[in-house]
Amino acid sequence: MYITQAYKGLHDWWRYIIGVIIAILGVFAFSLPHVVAIIIGTFKGDIDQSQMNDTSYVMGLFEPNLNLVFILLPFAGGLLFLLLAVKYLHKQSLKHLTTTRKKIDWKRFWFIFFLWGIVSSSFVLIDYVLTPEDYVFNFKLGPFLILCVIAIALIPLQTSFEEYLFRGYLMQGIGIIAKNKWVPLVITSLVFGVLHIANPEVEKLGYVIMVYYIGTGLVLGIMTLMDEGMELALGFHAANNLFTALLVTADWTAFQTHSIFKDMSDPQTMGVMEIFVPVFVVFxxxxxxxxxxxxxxxxxxxxxxxxxxxxxENYKIIEDIGSDTRI
Structure with missing residues (x-):
């Protein structure tokens, strides 16, 4: 059972509260470069403070590749601090947080990574063929190559932070507190979706897009519980964000990148079916x-x-502390 992996570490309820706080501190600490850049831009007169409440304006303050680094760095900080909390606060190994298998199954990760990467990219390319007027060919070799380096290095850290926090840390923590599986599945899916409410997509598409975010969280949670490990959720999430960042961007999305295509369509024309079909059919x-x-x-x-x-399990904890198997 994946959730009971938490019993192989220190699992007092208060440790999970402290662990979440530590992860949030990591996010804030690695947000400082972005904050400093905004302060410098404000003093230089390059940034209009009156528009700082406009999400689209904030997302476009800097050159797209630099802006992407600023967006992704806090997630890298959150992941680092979370894993430190798991190791030192819970005395739990990364393997036990990730999977019930004897070792992390990277074949699972890569299978769904390429499967979902191909499927999601196919949807974009089909839409491009059917409605070419909605897209602009945005490819520029130099900026795109830099984007590839940034995206490949940082996007997996961003998606891994979200997965380790929700499908790993909180799934296990809430599970052993609630003593069942459906409560952590529902709570982590809802919170995962709600935390995307600040995304510019919500501002443009309305709250109906929350069905997609919460539905995605639910599917990733089901993958984790049914497969007794996070490998599939990690691979899916990494592919979803990485392939999207490289293939298509828009002025109203969270990732505004030097992608191959730029979507110029009016997001207000997106039908409910385009949001519901992925959740209730594709997933x-x-x-x-x-x-x-x-x-x-x-x-x-x-x-x-x-x-x-x-x-x-308490004896198992004492026996394992200091063992190489806990690295």
């Missing part, structure tokens, strides 16, 4: 494919069952 098909490939069974217990502390 269930994806879960079906994964369930067949990895032979998932016992859905009811894995998603709605109880969480029980395994016997003698």
């Amino acid at each position: 269930p098909i994806l879960l079906f494919i994964l369930s067949k490939k990895y032979k998932w069974t016992n859905w009811k217990d894995k998603l709605f069952g109880t969480v029980t502390e395994p016997p003698n």
